[in-house]
Amino acid sequence: MKNFEQYEVEDFVLNKDFQEWVQGNSPNGDFWLAFAQQHPELSETIRLAEQVIRAMQVQPRAVSDKIIREDINRFLDRALAVSVETDQRTHSLKNWWHSPAYRVAAVISLLGLLLTTAWFYNSPKVANSSSLVSSYLLPSASPEALAETVNSTNRPLRLVLSDNSLVILSPNSRLKYAPRFTNTERRVYLTGEAQFNVIKKTIPFKVYAGGLVTQVLGTSFVVRAYDSDEKATVHVRSGKVSVYKMNPTNANDDAIPSNLDAAAIILTPNQMAVYERADSRLLKSITAEPIVLQPEAVEFNFTETPLPAVLGQLERAYGIHFQFDEEALQGCQITASLSNETMYEKLTILCKLVGGSYEVVDGQVIIHAGNCR
Amino acid sequence: MEYFHCQQRPLTLTIKRMKQRISPPQAQQLWQDYRTGDIYALANLMQAYYTDLYNWGLRFCDESEIVRDCLQELFLTLWQKQATIDEVDDVAAYLFKTVKNHLLMEFRKKSFLHVLGLTDEHYSLAVEFSADFRQVDEEHDVYRLRQLEQLLNQLPDRQREIIYLRFYQNLEFDQIAEIMQIGKQPVYNLLHKAIKHLREYALITLSWMLLGLNSFFAAFFAD
Numbered sequence: 001m002k003n004f005e006q007y008e009v010e011d012f013v014l015n016k017d018f019q020e021w022v023q024g025n026s027p028n029g030d031f032w033l034a035f036a037q038q039h040p041e042l043s044e045t046i047r048l049a050e051q052v053i054r055a056m057q058v059q060p061r062a063v064s065d066k067i068i069r070e071d072i073n074r075f076l077d078r079a080l081a082v083s084v085e086t087d088q089r090t091h092s093l094k095n096w097w098h099s100p101a102y103r104v105a106a107v108i109s110l111l112g113l114l115l116t117t118a119w120f121y122n123s124p125k126v127a128n129s130s131s132l133v134s135s136y137l138l139p140s141a142s143p144e145a146l147a148e149t150v151n152s153t154n155r156p157l158r159l160v161l162s163d164n165s166l167v168i169l170s171p172n173s174r175l176k177y178a179p180r181f182t183n184t185e186r187r188v189y190l191t192g193e194a195q196f197n198v199i200k201k202t203i204p205f206k207v208y209a210g211g212l213v214t215q216v217l218g219t220s221f222v223v224r225a226y227d228s229d230e231k232a233t234v235h236v237r238s239g240k241v242s243v244y245k246m247n248p249t250n251a252n253d254d255a256i257p258s259n260l261d262a263a264a265i266i267l268t269p270n271q272m273a274v275y276e277r278a279d280s281r282l283l284k285s286i287t288a289e290p291i292v293l294q295p296e297a298v299e300f301n302f303t304e305t306p307l308p309a310v311l312g313q314l315e316r317a318y319g320i321h322f323q324f325d326e327e328a329l330q331g332c333q334i335t336a337s338l339s340n341e342t343m344y345e346k347l348t349i350l351c352k353l354v355g356g357s358y359e360v361v362d363g364q365v366i367i368h369a370g371n372c373r
Numbered sequence: 374m375e376y377f378h379c380q381q382r383p384l385t386l387t388i389k390r391m392k393q394r395i396s397p398p399q400a401q402q403l404w405q406d407y408r409t410g411d412i413y414a415l416a417n418l419m420q421a422y423y424t425d426l427y428n429w430g431l432r433f434c435d436e437s438e439i440v441r442d443c444l445q446e447l448f449l450t451l452w453q454k455q456a457t458i459d460e461v462d463d464v465a466a467y468l469f470k471t472v473k474n475h476l477l478m479e480f481r482k483k484s485f486l487h488v489l490g491l492t493d494e495h496y497s498l499a500v501e502f503s504a505d506f507r508q509v510d511e512e513h514d515v516y517r518l519r520q521l522e523q524l525l526n527q528l529p530d531r532q533r534e535i536i537y538l539r540f541y542q543n544l545e546f547d548q549i550a551e552i553m554q555i556g557k558q559p560v561y562n563l564l565h566k567a568i569k570h571l572r573e574y575a576l577i578t579l580s581w582m583l584l585g586l587n588s589f590f591a592a593f594f595a596d
Contacts, residue, residue, distance in 0.1 A: 010568045014561075019540065051514070052571055055504040055521035056540040060424075061431055067441075068423045072416050075445055079412055079452045155456070156410040168410040195411060220413060237413065291417075340396040 004035060005042070012049035022053040027337055080166060146176040146189070161188070165205065166197040172226070193224040198239075208246065212275050212282070216241040221267075232275040235287050236267045243273040245282055269293055269319045270343075271363045284363035290318045290343040300338040300346070307332035307354060311367065318343050324367040329354070332369070395421040400464035410455060419448050422465065425542055426472050432498050432537065433476040443475055466548035469538075473552065498530045500537045517575060524571050532567040535560055 012018050020026035036046050151157040151169040159167040162180045169175055173192025181187075183203065190209040197220045198205045207214040210225025210232030219239025225232035234243050244264035265282065267273055270290040274283045292298055298317040302310055307329040311322050320343075332354045338346045347358050347365065356369025395403075400421065406414030423444070430440035447468075451458065461467040502525040504518040525536065531553070538549045550557040 009572045010565055013568050014564065016545075019543075048572060048575060051517055051575075052521060052568060053540060055518050055525055055571075056502055056536055057505045058500055058537060058541045059503055060428055060541075061437075063424055063427045063437075068420060071423070071441055071445065072419055075419060075448050075452075076412065076416055078445070079415075079449055158410045158455075166412065197413065340399075 005039065007042070007045065009045050009049045009052065012046060013052050018049065019053055022050050080160075080164065147179045148174060148176045150174045151192075161186075163199050163201060163205075165199045168195040168197075170194060170224075190223055190225060192226050193222065195222045195237075196220065210275065211246050211277065211280070212243055212273070213246055214241055214243050214273075215264075230277055232277065234267065234273040236269050236271055237291070238269050238293075241267050243267060243275075243282070245275070245280065267363070271320070286320060286360050286363060286365070290320065292317045293319050302334045302336050302338070304333045304335055306330050307334055307350065307369075310334045310350065314343065314346060321364045322367060323364055324369070329367075329369060397463065397465070404461060404464045407451070407455065408458060408460070412452060415448060415452055415455075418464065418468075419444070422468055425465075426468060429469055429542065430472050430476060432500055432534075433473065434480070435499060439479075440476075443472065443479065447471055447475055463548055463551065465544065466551040469542075469544075469548075469552045470554070498534050498537075500533045502526055502533075502536070521571055521575060524574055528567055528570075532563055535564050536567060539564065 007015075017026060017028070018032060021028075021032045026032070032046075036043060039046075149157070149159055149169060151171055151173050154171050156171065157169045159169055159175065161167060161177055163186055165186070167175060167188075170193035173190065173194055175194060176189040178187070181203070186201070186203055186205040188205075188207055190207055194207075196205075196207065196216075198216050200219075205216050207223050209223050210227075210229075212223075212225065212232050212234065214221065214223055214234050216239060219241055220237040221239075221241050222235040222237070223233075224235075234241065242264045265273055265284050267284065270287050270293070272285050272287045274285055275281070276283070294317070298313065300313070300317075308324070308326045311324060311329075314320075315322050334350065334353060336349065336353070338349065341349065347367075351357050351367070351369065354369045356367060358365055358367045360366075400418065403414045403418045403421075407418065426444060427440055430443055431437075434440060502522055504522045525533070528536070534553065535549055538544045538552060539546075544552075546557050546560050550560045553560065
């Protein structure tokens, strides 16, 4: 412990923890209260330090959540519109030199093209690598003249499709797609990993990868299906997607197969699908780092809050269903600040507090805990 | 010092703010994701820091629309630079610094500053401190806080900027150093000096308030 007995007004004011205590945000506020009571000789020093901090406040100008949302959507619209524009300009190479930003984009895509060509000539084996999936990765009834983009750089590659959906193609990944989608389907074939931000339309968007079909209307998700991996995964960031296995014998699977083995699973944000290639099992789980879906609506500071209410907050924050015995846990009171921890860390702490445990089953969290009476 | 085209209106009311901020590692992770081309990571950063950056922007120009447009431009520029942008040590400090530079640059373009040959050193900062009077009902305390408030508002601009960043935006010394583009030690020294100045003035007035000292202590332990 630092030598607080020797502290002057300045030292207290400059102590972050003391500052947070005065501002009412300190997790260990009791410490300073006790310290002040144990050291009456310092009371004037502490008092003055406290007043200095109180005087240093500035009135915040509120900006409503609505405005923030509007501004962020405006940013996203403009940013995505710029990428489409960039894309088109680089294709037509018309007037592109007017803007330095486009010049950079043009150079990058040209470079990408050269690398792609080189990669194709140099490593034909990789392109036809023998794997369980590649045989049915591209259905024989594949649509005519697909464009293919290969990212052989070591940085992710941004790609805007004809419907303005954004694809971020990871290194060593390939995407085949129609240069212009038809009115009946939006279908792409992926080897490797990519994140998709799909523009909402009534026509379904389908990603064929690693023996899985991921189907969405409009959402953001990540598909990972490298030929070398034993698993193929689909992570959902927003919206809802359905995932089902490709039919190896008939890859032209416009209808979802009716047999049980190929049943589709529905994923919501923070959930993922894992496809074990060895035994072709398709399972639902939770992503490794669930994100808070509505940060502005969530407070993770609890004071003598019953555990079921705490869990309810977490459920809403992460959009994941928790199973627990509400009656048994009603007596557990939680006082904690859990803003900085990941979801799993939060759960571990909560379970430790009440002497319980949790497990992830089928995209849900199941909490096993005794009761607190 | 009034070079800007928009008014810098000081603020008077005090409302305590309790806001969730994202942790530096979380921000760093989002920055990494943004660099790999994830526009939603950048949008998440924008959301997480929007209120802080907006309030910061208003220190240079008290016009909501201009600050909001500035934030739009800033994040669009970041997205355009996505493929080439470097890692940053501290995302919050980088964003604060960029907002400040962006606004100052905008105003410099429109003003005669470049004609006068004035540089970055010459900008004014609209921060008016207004003490938090909640839980304060003793007359002496109110008096003392008013006095501290007044002293604070008379401090030089650079000292008020540090105090604002430290006590309102809750930033660390190295973050403040980066935003103000001076060393960490000068930041600390300036702040130390400012507080010492406040203390000395506050104690002088205390000596002729000795009569009220008893009730002063009583009030403290009654808290």
